[in-house]
Amino acid sequence: MELSGKVAIVTGGAKGIGLASTQCMARLGAKVMMVDVSAVALESAKQSLSEFTDRVASVTADISRMADTERAVRSTVECFGAVDILVNNAGIQTFGDPVTTTEEVWDRTMNVNLKGHWMMSKAAIPEMLKRGKGSIVNISSVQGLASQRNVVAYSTSKHAMIGLTRSMAVDLASRQIRVNCICPGTVNTPLIEGVMRLDSDPEHLRKILDKMHPLGRIAEPSEIGEVVAFLASDRASFMTGSIVTVDGGLLVPIAGSPE
Numbered sequence: 012m013e014l015s016g017k018v019a020i021v022t023g024g025a026k027g028i029g030l031a032s033t034q035c036m037a038r039l040g041a042k043v044m045m046v047d048v049s050a051v052a053l054e055s056a057k058q059s060l061s062e063f064t065d066r067v068a069s070v071t072a073d074i075s076r077m078a079d080t081e082r083a084v085r086s087t088v089e090c091f092g093a094v095d096i097l098v099n100n101a102g103i104q105t106f107g108d109p110v111t112t113t114e115e116v117w118d119r120t121m122n123v124n125l126k127g128h129w130m131m132s133k134a135a136i137p138e139m140l141k142r143g144k145g146s147i148v149n150i151s152s153v154q155g156l157a158s159q160r161n162v163v164a165y166s167t168s169k170h171a172m173i174g175l176t177r178s179m180a181v182d183l184a185s186r187q188i189r190v191n192c193i194c195p196g197t198v199n200t201p202l203i204e205g206v207m208r209l210d211s212d213p214e215h216l217r218k219i220l221d222k223m224h225p226l227g228r229i230a231e232p233s234e235i236g237e238v239v240a241f242l243a244s245d246r247a248s249f250m251t252g253s254i255v256t257v258d259g260g261l262l263v264p265i266a267g268s269p270e
């Protein structure tokens with residue numbers, strides 16, 4: 012299996028894209044540490060991954076706290092002996108335009124969606140250097156390449172994730188650590204379920220979301236997890252600093268939907 016012998020960390024590993032990435036990489040033979048702020052979600056994630064009990068472990072940590080990121084990496088090394096792969100996936104969706112966004116929302120969004128990924132990388136990179144190579148996969152969004160109304164902090168954090176990817180790729184290439192970024196379109200996860208619940212007509216919103224994507228539907232989490240596993244693996248050995256859009260064609264049509 013192509014990830015046999017590799018140790019991966021997945022932040023936000025308890026749900027959605029993080030859980031699917033954990034599953035895809037464990038299926039390919041990796042040992043995976045799920046890092047998540049929710050202990051309850053980690054418990055149910057572990058139950059859903061019962062076929063991989065020897066390969067999957069978890070640690071409760073808030074990636075917006077430096078001490079937690081260091082502890083998460085230390086726990087991974089104690090549990091599995093090394094770190095080869097880091098998937099910077101944990102994220103929160105926040106809303107607001109430049110005026111309605113509060114300082115608290117701005118800071119929280121940046122601390123989780125941006126600073127947390129730098130801090131996890133800062134803690135994990137020395138372990139990758141000991142192995143002589145590594146792979147970091149950052150999860151940004153189509154909102155890192157374009158924007159929509161009322162998401163000023165979220166979209167800014169996702170654009171910055173692309174800057175973080177390129178900057179780390181340049182700094183780390185000579186040391187054989189590859190850094191790539193995935194920009195998903197809409198994915199069927201608890202995050203999106205939460206967004207839909209905010210709408211007065213979630214069913215109608217779901218139809219709009221499906222139609223917005225030229226493939227006619229939103230993604231399943233495993234469709235992002237498969238790309239994560241590929242970028243993490245040696246099959247992507249000549250890729251670094253790449254921004255990979257996985258969006259069912261969402262960003263392709265000029266001036267919106269092709270219809």
Ligand SMILES: NC(=O)c1ccc[n+]([C@@H]2O[C@H](COP(=O)([O-])OP(=O)(O)OC[C@H]3O[C@@H](n4cnc5c(N)ncnc54)[C@H](O)[C@@H]3O)[C@@H](O)[C@H]2O)c1
Nearest residue numbers: 023026027028047048073074101102152197198200201202
């Ligand atoms: N779902 C989508 O449509 C979509 C689209 C584009 C990008 N993304 C991005 O993909 C990533 C995953 O999204 P998802 O939809 O799977 O989200 P989700 O809400 O379903 O899962 C996110 C996980 O991250 C954890 N988390 C949140 N804050 C944390 C923190 N401070 N420390 C540790 N863990 C924390 C949550 O507990 C949760 O388990 C996010 O960065 C999100 O912005 C999602």
